[in-house]
Amino acid sequence: MDLHNIDNYLRPTDINKVTAWGKNWSWLAGGTWLFSEPQPDVKTLVDIQAWGWDEIEVNSSSEGGLLTIGATCPLIKLLKHPWLSEYIAVEGFKAAISALAASLKVVNMATVGGNICLALSVGTLAPMMVALDASYEIWNLQGKSRIVAAKDFQIASRHTVLQSGELLRRVLIPVEHLKWQVDYKRFGMAASDPALAIVVGAYNEIANKMRLVIAASVVAPVLLEFDHNLDSSLDYITSVENMDFIEDARAIAIYRRQVTQVLIKRCFNNFGF
Template identity: 35%
Template sequence: MDLNTITEIVRRPPDRPGANWREGDAWLAGGTWLFSVEQPDLRRLVDLTTLRWDPLVVTDKGLEIGATCTIRELYAFRPPADWTAGPLFGTACEAFLSSFKVWNAATVGGNICMSLPAGPMITLTVALEARYELWAPDGTTRTVDALDFVTGNHENVLTPGEILRRIEIPVHALRKRATHRRFTLTRLGRSTVFLVGTRTPGNNDLLLTVTAGTTRPVRMVFDTMPDAPTLQQSIDVIPTDVWFDDPNGTPGHRRHLTKHFAEEIRRELASGSPT
């Protein structure tokens, strides 16, 4: 879609691009959402892709993902052999309701900052216990837990002019055993629910992440593997207004699916073999 209110595009922003932020600006990375709807309040686009942030950096501490890393680049990534949760990268990329053309442009950071319930990069990073590095226009930096970033449907903690710089995934989460369940109304449809469970090697714990069916991510942490009734009760206490309601599923439908798939995940991780 043409954005006929735009009067300027900043092609070469400074290394700290927020320094020149002003009302009417928008960050431009993949632009897959930005150019899909009218943006009457925007006057200027600031192109982040020219900063050439490293898309993926493997360190002793884990994985750093630059906010402008494309979905195609993430999908092509081959994690170290001991990162047993590595298959989640491909799973999350395949959960996009998009064509390969979108994969070539859409960015990890853009999907997170859109903060939609079905955002698969949100699912991935919350499930892997990531933290986000945020840059403010005044030059300060803060780090937030991925779980706390999205606050509701299309809502997050970013302040005006603040930018997501990188995602940091800790190595201990990448070395966990992981499994997932996802449901859509159609084969290539938007996620109605998307759940990920992880278990620490040598421990009998469980971390369950619930997304897509809720307006914000929900994380359930169990030091020891819960029995079925305990897990079901934990899902029952999710507030009613947190369950998402749209044409892809009612809150009741999403709660039912979440309870069903959570039990499958529990049994799989408890038994040590796929169900």
């Protein structure tokens, strides 16, 4: 849709060209959300699409190896990338993107950074990033960068730790974590509805450790970790009893909690525990 209140559209060639930042300014990536509804608080859009931040790179020479995913990497590129077969965790990305149930247009245009920074409670990529113990590299306009663990990035629905003028540059994931078994479970009333609950399990067979991320049923992804043993599915199920689940017109909190518990059980069953 047209955004009638936009006064300025800036298309700098590089982040260095952005020397100031205003109160009603917004980064523009794929634009799939920004142009999907009125943005009464946004007056200036700063387009970052031309900065070439869409890399998917595996750097095996650094200690342990890192996968980096640039912020403007379109979701479709994650789907089409020729991943090594040993990186079984990328199936989780594919499930997360398919779970979007969005049109092909959104999947082609929407970016990894846009999805993470939009920080919807139903955000599809964030729980995957938390499950894989990813980190985010954040840049500011003074040329400084900082690293934030994915689990600490989103603090509420539509709220992140990003300060004014900061932006996500890239996602960093240890290559070893791509070998974890991942199970991405989502429940919505219909495939095209926003999720009521998402549970992502990531099992590190070598360390016998399970990470479980609860999302969509809560305002921001929550990471749960217990030592893995025969009864640990019970630990996870009981630990969500006192969590604050979203209560709104789409579902009451108890319903979301119970669906989450079912998804946890299914996740464990899928891992064969």
